[in-house]
Amino acid sequence: MHPVIAYVIAALLVGLGVYGILARRNAILVLMAVELLLNGVNLVLVAADTTVKAALPATGQAFALFVIVLAAAEIGVGLAIVLQLYRMRRSVAVDEVPLERVP
Amino acid sequence: MTAADVLLIALGAIAVGSGVLVVTTKHLVRAGLWLVVTLAAVAGAYLVLGAELVAWVQVLLYVGAVVILLLFAVMLTRAPIGASDDLDRPRWPGVLIGGGAGLGLAALFVAAYGWMKVPRPPSGTAERLGEQIFSVWVLPFEVVGVLLLAALVGAIVVSRPDIGARR
Amino acid sequence: MNVALAAAMPLAPLAAALVGFLLRSRRSAAALAITATSAALLAAVILALRFDKPVSDGYRAADFVDLTVEFGVRVNGPTTLMALAVGAVALAVQVYSVTYLRDDDRYAPYAAQVSLFTAAMMTVVVASDLVQLLIGWEVMGICSYLLIGHDRRLPEAPRAAVKAFLVTRVGDVGFLLGIAVLGYHAGTFRIDDVLAHDYTGAQLTTACLLLLAGVAGKSAQFPLHTWLPDAMAGPTPISALIHAATMVAAGVYVVTQLFPLFAQAPAALTVLAVMAAITMLLGALAAMAQADIKRVLAWSTVSQLGYMTGALAVKAPGTAMFHLLTHAAFKALLFLAAGAVIHAVGSNLISVTGGLRRSMPATFAATTIGLAALAGLPPFSGFWSKEAILAAAMDEGTGPGWLVYVAGAATVALTGWYATSLWLQVFLGRPRSPAADHAHEPGPAMRYPVLLLAVPAALLGFAGLAGGFVDRLGPGAEEVGHLSAALVVPLGLALAGAAVAWVMWRRGRAADVPARALLADAFHLDAVQAAVVSRPVSALAGAVRRADETAVDGAVLGTGAAALRSGTVLAGAHRAALPRAAGAALGGALLLGLAAILLEWVR
Numbered sequence: 001m002h003p004v005i006a007y008v009i010a011a012l013l014v015g016l017g018v019y020g021i022l023a024r025r026n027a028i029l030v031l032m033a034v035e036l037l038l039n040g041v042n043l044v045l046v047a048a049d050t051t052v053k054a055a056l057p058a059t060g061q062a063f064a065l066f067v068i069v070l071a072a073a074e075i076g077v078g079l080a081i082v083l084q085l086y087r088m089r090r091s092v093a094v095d096e097v098p099l100e101r102v103p
Numbered sequence: 104m105t106a107a108d109v110l111l112i113a114l115g116a117i118a119v120g121s122g123v124l125v126v127t128t129k130h131l132v133r134a135g136l137w138l139v140v141t142l143a144a145v146a147g148a149y150l151v152l153g154a155e156l157v158a159w160v161q162v163l164l165y166v167g168a169v170v171i172l173l174l175f176a177v178m179l180t181r182a183p184i185g186a187s188d189d190l191d192r193p194r195w196p197g198v199l200i201g202g203g204a205g206l207g208l209a210a211l212f213v214a215a216y217g218w219m220k221v222p223r224p225p226s227g228t229a230e231r232l233g234e235q236i237f238s239v240w241v242l243p244f245e246v247v248g249v250l251l252l253a254a255l256v257g258a259i260v261v262s263r264p265d266i267g268a269r270r
Numbered sequence: 271m272n273v274a275l276a277a278a279m280p281l282a283p284l285a286a287a288l289v290g291f292l293l294r295s296r297r298s299a300a301a302l303a304i305t306a307t308s309a310a311l312l313a314a315v316i317l318a319l320r321f322d323k324p325v326s327d328g329y330r331a332a333d334f335v336d337l338t339v340e341f342g343v344r345v346n347g348p349t350t351l352m353a354l355a356v357g358a359v360a361l362a363v364q365v366y367s368v369t370y371l372r373d374d375d376r377y378a379p380y381a382a383q384v385s386l387f388t389a390a391m392m393t394v395v396v397a398s399d400l401v402q403l404l405i406g407w408e409v410m411g412i413c414s415y416l417l418i419g420h421d422r423r424l425p426e427a428p429r430a431a432v433k434a435f436l437v438t439r440v441g442d443v444g445f446l447l448g449i450a451v452l453g454y455h456a457g458t459f460r461i462d463d464v465l466a467h468d469y470t471g472a473q474l475t476t477a478c479l480l481l482l483a484g485v486a487g488k489s490a491q492f493p494l495h496t497w498l499p500d501a502m503a504g505p506t507p508i509s510a511l512i513h514a515a516t517m518v519a520a521g522v523y524v525v526t527q528l529f530p531l532f533a534q535a536p537a538a539l540t541v542l543a544v545m546a547a548i549t550m551l552l553g554a555l556a557a558m559a560q561a562d563i564k565r566v567l568a569w570s571t572v573s574q575l576g577y578m579t580g581a582l583a584v585k586a587p588g589t590a591m592f593h594l595l596t597h598a599a600f601k602a603l604l605f606l607a608a609g610a611v612i613h614a615v616g617s618n619l620i621s622v623t624g625g626l627r628r629s630m631p632a633t634f635a636a637t638t639i640g641l642a643a644l645a646g647l648p649p650f651s652g653f654w655s656k657e658a659i660l661a662a663a664m665d666e667g668t669g670p671g672w673l674v675y676v677a678g679a680a681t682v683a684l685t686g687w688y689a690t691s692l693w694l695q696v697f698l699g700r701p702r703s704p705a706a707d708h709a710h711e712p713g714p715a716m717r718y719p720v721l722l723l724a725v726p727a728a729l730l731g732f733a734g735l736a737g738g739f740v741d742r743l744g745p746g747a748e749e750v751g752h753l754s755a756a757l758v759v760p761l762g763l764a765l766a767g768a769a770v771a772w773v774m775w776r777r778g779r780a781a782d783v784p785a786r787a788l789l790a791d792a793f794h795l796d797a798v799q800a801a802v803v804s805r806p807v808s809a810l811a812g813a814v815r816r817a818d819e820t821a822v823d824g825a826v827l828g829t830g831a832a833a834l835r836s837g838t839v840l841a842g843a844h845r846a847a848l849p850r851a852a853g854a855a856l857g858g859a860l861l862l863g864l865a866a867i868l869l870e871w872v873r
Contacts, residue, residue: 001107001223006152007212009115013122013145015205020126022853023197025190028176029131032138035169036122039145042161046154050224051216058232061154062240065232068157068164069247073254075169079176080258086180087264094848095192192849200857207860211867 006047013040027082027092031075038071107223110151118144129186135174142166153224156232273327275317276343279353280392280406282309283360283385290382299378300368303385307364310392311357318350321742326462328398338458344398347742348591352395352523355598358726359515360388362719363507366606369715370507370613380420384511387413391516395523400449400459403524407445407488410517411438417512418504430500437497441487448480452531465530474531478538481528482545485521489575492548496796498572499556502564502618506609509564514571514601519594522578526587526744533585543583543670547677550576552792554684558691559789561781562618563608566692569792570644571601573681577659580674586662588740588747593655596730600643600652603723607637610716611696614709620695621781624702629709632717634697636724643727645689646682646764654731654750656682657757661749664756682760686767694775 013036020033042064049060086092121140128134142165149158236244286306293299328342364384371377390413393406412435419431453459456467469477485491490498501513512518525532532538553573560566574597581590610633615622627634643652656678663675701707711717733739734751743750774780783789791797846854 001105001111001221002216002218003221004212004216004218005108005111005115006148007216008209009111009118009148011208011212012115012119012205013141014208015201015203016119016122016126017201018204018856019197019201021197022200022849022856023191023194024126025192026131026182028173028180028182029126029134029190032134032173033126035138035165036125036141039118039142039165042157043145043148046149046152046157049154050152050221051219056235056239058228058235059239061157061228061232062236064149064154064157065160065236066240066243066247068160069251072164072169073251075172076258077254077261079172080261082176083179083262092180093189097848196853196857200853200860204856204860204863207863207867 001050003047003051006043010040010043010047013037013043016040025093025095027085027094028079030094031078031082035071035075038067042067105223107151111148114144114147114151117141118148129188129190131177131182131187131190132174132184135170135177138173139166139170142170153226153228154232155226156229272317272320272325272345273343275313275320276345276349276353276396278313279310279317279357279396280389282306282313282389283392284389287382287386287389290385291379293378293382296377299381300364303364303381304361304368306385307357307361307388310388311354311361314350314353314357317345318354321345321347321350326398328460331399336457337453338460339401340399340458340460341402342398343396344461345396346527346744348523348526348588348744349395351591351595351742352519353392355595356388356391356395356516359511359598359602359723360384360391362602362606362723363511366510366609366716366719367505367507369713370505370609374421376420380417380505383413383416383420384508387417387512387517391520394520398461400453400461400464403461404446404449407484407520408442410512410520411435411442411488414438414501414512414517417508418501420505420508421503424503426500427503430497430503434497434501437494438487441484441494443483444480445484445487448477448482448484451477451480461527465528469531469534471534475535475537478532478535479541481525482538482542485525485579486545487521489518489521489579490549490572491521491545491575491579492552493795493799495549495552495572496792496799499565499568499792502562502568506564506605506612509568510602510605510609513568514605515598518571518575519578519598522575522582522590522594525579525582526591529582529587529745532582539583539585540670542579543673546576546580546583547673548576549573550580550677550681551684552576552795554681554688555789556792558684558688559783559786561620561790563611563620563623563692563696564605564618566620566688567601567604567608570685570688571597573685574601574644576681577656577678580678581659581662584659584663584666584671584674586659586666586746586749588743588745589655589658589662589749590746591743592734592747592750593659596643596651596655596727599723599726599730600640600650603636603720603727604640604644606716606720606723607633607640610712610720611709613712613716615703615705617705620692622703622705623696624706625698625700626706626709627697629701629706630711632711632721636720637697638693639724639728641689641693645686645768646760647686647768648761649731650728651726651731653761654734656760657753658734658747658749658751660760661752661754661756662746665749679760679763683763683767686764687771690768690771691775691780694771695780699775 017033017037017040020036021030024030024033045060045064045067049058082092085097089096118141121137121144124137125134125141128137142161146158146161146166149161283306286302290299290302293302324346326342326344328340330338331341332339364381367380367384371380374380387410390406390409394403394410397403397406415431415435418434419427421427449459451473452464455469455473456464458464487494498513498518502509550573553569553571553576557566557569557573560569574593578590578593578597581587581593610630611623611626612618614626614630639650643650646653646656660675660678663671663678665671740747740750771780774782788794
């Protein structure tokens with residue numbers, strides 16, 4: 001099989017994820033875009049297992065597992081923050097987070 | 104063009120297509136649902152590539168937990184059900200950087216691999232993966248466990264209702 | 271023994287000065303100053319009596335491999351005479367000042383400064399080394415500055431002091447460079463060695479021209495003469511000591527001592543002749559139109575110094591020394607007498623005097639002698655010395671000689687005019703103000719120095735007939751004491767000038783000198799100097815200061831301000847909101863990736 005297909009798909013997913021982070025206003029949609037990005041990365045890792053003759057087999061898959069676990073942890077904490085933000089400001093738009101202290 | 108290639112192309116098209124919809128749709132809830140489709144397609148691609156355990160963990164965690172959490176958050180933040188117009192910021196930085204990143208990476212991979220052929224990986228890799236994790240990568244495995252614990256505690260602490268109320 | 275006496279002459283006043291700066295009480299300051307100056311004078315007298323042949327001695331003060339500097343004493347004929355003159359005038363001035371500054375509560379530092387000045391002048395007189403001479407020269411400049419500015423209540427005193435200092439400083443730069451040239455090529459600064467060294471023509475001319483710059487400054491020759499009339503803002507005894515008898519004569523004295531070098535540099539002597547001629551005439555013309563007694567005497571000093579430098583220019587240094595000594599006597603006399611007159615009428619102006627012959631007879635007699643000597647009337651001292659100079663000029667013949675002779679002759683006429691005019695206006699006729707009506711002689715401390723100075727002013731000329739004295743004057747004194755038929759010309763001119771002044775006075779128009787405004791302002795040379803030198807230099811200094819403040823200080827302060835500003839800007843960048851931060855991070859990552867690809871591709 002031709003691994004370049006998987007790689008190109010992963011690259012496109014990465015691009016979509018980056019676009020989503022920069023273009024979406026709602027914090028939850030940004031987190032969704034982050035998930036897309038991470039999936040693209042995971043796909044690269046798993047596809048690399050087939051092309052790289054590593055001394056340690058299945059390394060890519062192991063790392064993909066770790067990334068999935070990390071993504072889960074991250075989404076947990078991230079959504080907790082988003083909910084807290086919503087409680088304080090009544091909005092979850094990322095560009096309405098003020099950085100100076102509002103007196 | 105083997106069968107694996109055809110499958111990969113199909114699954115990839117589904118994943119990229121629904122990915123586009125995730126980042127461009129005007130409906131908040133629908134974005135979450137399109138994300139489910141993307142994640143599932145990626146899991147299928149894992150299967151084609153011979154990573155069965157990863158594929159099923161993907162379905163379990165990503166589709167099963169992460170997306171559910173995201174939808175819960177959508178609900179708890181009183182997201183509008185229908186279309187909303189103010190979901191997007193100015194698009195050009197995203198297009199520029201995202202397009203640059205994606206297309207650049209794609210070009211890189213094409214330049215690196217070209218139309219190379221590799222043999223299909225054997226199936227039944229869960230056992231091999233388990234061997235690797237619990238022998239070579241056992242330390243990161245443990246650390247990830249601790250990290251999950253920390254994330255758990257952190258999420259609870261951050262979402263306390265009395266943060267923000269000044270005493 | 272002679273060496274010890276010569277060393278005592280500068281050292282005694284120096285010790286008095288250093289101690290005197292610590293004293294406060296008037297009596298102790300006066301006693302110390304007068305004692306030390308008397309000691310110096312006594313040493314000078316004994317040295318003059320005991321002198322038989324030149325002697326010099328010193329110790330090596332500095333030894334750089336290529337150059338040596340010595341501090342010591344060098345005594346020859348002119349040294350003894352000059353030391354006598356300095357000691358005598360200094361003592362007269364110290365005694366006079368006790369009464370003149372009776373109402374001044376800063377008398378103690380004044381007396382110490384005068385002692386310091388005396389020490390510096392004596393250093394110049396007996397120096398055996400050019401660097402030592404330069405030290406004395408510069409200290410004289412400082413003391414002149416301090417003493418001119420002594421009376422702080424006068425608004426013009428500080429400016430006059432600064433002007434004197436700066437103008438002489440301009441000359442001193444040339445003087446220093448001339449000494450450097452001489453010392454460098456000779457490998458030593460010792461005067462005897464410098465005189466014996468063989469210089470090339472170019473070196474000698476350069477050095478002599480540079481030394482002439484210093485002479486022009488200190489001896490108030492054109493074009494550096496502008497400070498002397500303004501220096502009259504200082505107390506009158508100072509004018510007598512510094513600006514008549516000693517400091518202004520120091521330049522002439524130095525040229526006399528270094529004359530073997532000047533004799534080999536005819537170009538320098540020609541320049542000196544031109545300077546002398548211009549100065550003579552300029553001083554006399556300006557003196558004619560002044561309204562202030564001291565200014566008349568100041569311009570007269572300028573003119574007489576031109577005589578001395580003229581004598582030097584015609585290779586007659588001994589004659590210059592002779593005129594220096596007679597001038598010291600009669601000019602100091604005139605200044606001190608003028609001080610008595612000013613003290614009596616309370617003003618410097620001629621127009622408030624008049625008829626003082628009856629109320630101040632002793633002063634009148636002394637001033638008459640002094641003015642007669644100034645005008646060059648026989649048998650007073652000025653006559654003899656001026657005759658000698660004019661005879662030497664005529665003897666010299668060639669260009670410089672005739673120039674000096676003609677200028678000197680014209681100046682004799684003018685001198686006769688203004689001296690007689692001054693005498694008539696101040697002492698004869700009727701008192702022109704109530705103060706003049708009630709004038710009286712000053713106290714003994716002010717009267718006796720004047721009377722004592724009248725003696726040499728009258729009789730010093732006859733010393734020129736004594737062979738021993740003429741020898742002491744040094745080379746170039748052949749004309750001293752010889753009277754030739756040509757003396758008729760200057761004598762006649764002097765009497766003619768006096769006659770014109772008499773006629774004008776009888777008609778009551780003594781002050782109506784032709785072109786009065788122009789002459790009184792000395793052909794506006796002050797303004798010329800201000801425009802050509804002072805204002806451009808001030809402007810340049812201002813520009814440099816502004817450049818320093820804006821560019822240099824601005825750069826220093828600007829780096830601080832720039833650092834603060836860039837810090838604020840960067841702090842703002844740090845406070846980016848999430849979208850911008852995310853964009854920056856992802857964009858940066860993209861760029862890094864592109865850079866890595868490009869580098870790989872290039873390689």
